[in-house]
Amino acid sequence: MNGQKVAPFPTALTSLLGREQDLPRLTALLHGPTRLLTLRGPGGIGKTALALEVARTVQATFELGAVLVELAALADPADVLPAVARTLRIPLHGRTATEAIASDLQDRSILLVLDNFEQVRSAALDVKQLLDATTRLKILVTSRVALHLHDEQEYPVEPLGLPTSPRKVLSSPAVQLLLDRIRHHDPAFVLTHVDERAALQVCQSLEGIPLAFFPQAGMTALGKAVLPRLAREGVPGADVLHGQPDAQIAGDDLRTMVAAQKDGGTPLFDDVV
Ligand SMILES: Nc1ncnc2c1ncn2[C@@H]1O[C@H](COP(=O)(O)OP(=O)(O)OP(=O)(O)O)[C@@H](O)[C@H]1O
Ligand SMILES: [Mg+2]
Structure with a gap:
């Protein structure tokens, strides 16, 4: 390389969430x-x-x-x-x-x-x-x-942080990544207060593992591990995805899952004051 500085790293295409510490x-x-x-x-x-x-x-x-x-x-x-x-x-x-x-x-x-x-x-x-x-x-x-x-x-390297209380849902990195992915498909998507619990459940099911939020990057194995549980819990989007051998969670599907949880789902913060 004869003293030449190597080319600078390219700017990131997407922003890195939740790694502030x-x-x-x-x-x-x-x-x-x-x-x-x-x-x-x-x-x-x-x-x-x-x-x-x-x-x-x-x-x-x-x-x-x-x-x-x-x-x-x-x-x-x-x-x-x-x-x-x-x-x-x-x-x-x-x-x-x-x-x-x-x-x-x-x-x-x-x-x-x-x-x-x-x-x-x-x-x-x-x-x-x-x-x-x-x-x-x-x-x-x-x-x-x-x-x-x-x-x-x-x-x-730890998973992305999940919210620790109902007030911290929107600020948690995992929920932010979920919203980021959904907005790739639906830029106008807004998470209402009613959606928050559903969004949280999706993030918890994906265990804060960033790759799980991306449809293109080998979601299949993780999907197979996670979706049966969601399906058993009665999340309709998960049921549909689980039924497909090569199911991948795409942004639209995540949106469907969030929407599908509006009227149901397990309370997530029962034990949190
Ligand atoms: N903190 C983050 N915020 C937003 N997106 C992220 C974050 N961390 C990872 N991602 C995205 O998640 C996907 C998986 O991340 P990455 O490739 O860095 O995982 P990895 O640990 O290197 O996996 P592997 O062991 O397979 O190489 C990538 O698309 C990456 O851009
Ligand atoms: Mg890697």
Whole structure:
């Protein structure tokens, strides 16, 4: 890369909801001595979305900026460091990837975002080798499992917050994401007071897992897990969706589910004063 700053991270297409506490904690870690920071959590919890936002936030403080290395398509852990070198446009010229990257970077600072590390988890020792061979390179990893390295700072990514009282329904990140998704299909949609309980029940059923709110991103498995329960509870929208083998919750369907709950559903805050 010969001292070239990498292209800046593109602006996010959608805004990140409910990570107001995570962002400052993560940027503080990267601005401190931490060199290996792992965002750990189950599929769809929002690791990549959060990592990209963190990288956007801190990239200007790294001499060479931040660069995303997508590992999802790699099958062989031995390909991880060569993929890093390729992304940084550093030719190997017969050297190992570690040697080539270390010699090109020298002591300049850069943030690498390694996305989907669980895919190649046995490359953890290669990551350690790269950190040992460089001085000011930092790595932000997203992974469903930790790398289990000595100096790794793990950061568990939690589901989006659900409301803790009836007054906090609208301000809760999960309900905000639900509304955001519904408004992608129906920009004029307004959540009335009557709808709030239904919206909350949908969010609770989806357990605050961001991916569950998106129809295009592998909703099927989660839908199969969640919709039978909603259907048993008599949510008509869920019943319809549950009956379809490849059911996906689209914005319209969520809207239907919210509407369908207006006159029924289990009280959600019985035990909340
Ligand atoms: N806080 C958030 N606010 C709004 N949308 C979000 C948020 N977190 C995640 N999303 C959206 O939810 C979807 C799933 O998130 P993401 O891809 O980051 O999950 P992940 O944990 O990286 O999953 P995987 O383990 O499968 O890689 C994406 O469409 C993402 O844009
Ligand atoms: Mg991801």
